[in-house]
Amino acid sequence: MTDRASARAAKSALxxxxxxxxxxxxxxxxxxxxxxxxxxxxxxxxxxxxxPGDVDGVRVVTEVIGVVRPL
Known part of the structure; x- marks a missing residue:
């Protein structure tokens, strides 16, 4: 289980x-x-x-959502 603070740090690095x-x-x-x-x-x-599959021990998941365009 990864806590929110660890996930935030990994998000910033990634x-x-x-x-x-x-x-x-x-x-x-x-x-x-x-x-x-x-x-x-x-x-x-x-x-x-x-x-990468993880950053600093925090799991990374991906989702293909396509190109993001402004409305």
Missing amino acids: SQRLAADPDVVGVGLARRDSGYVVKVDLADAHAVARV
């Missing part, structure tokens, strides 16, 4: 690491099981391989 990747459209926290994970939203399925 956000910086992935900031230049145009296929990463969002990085946030999500509840899974009885703890937190870092959730990375992607524009393209090919980007999944560039996202």
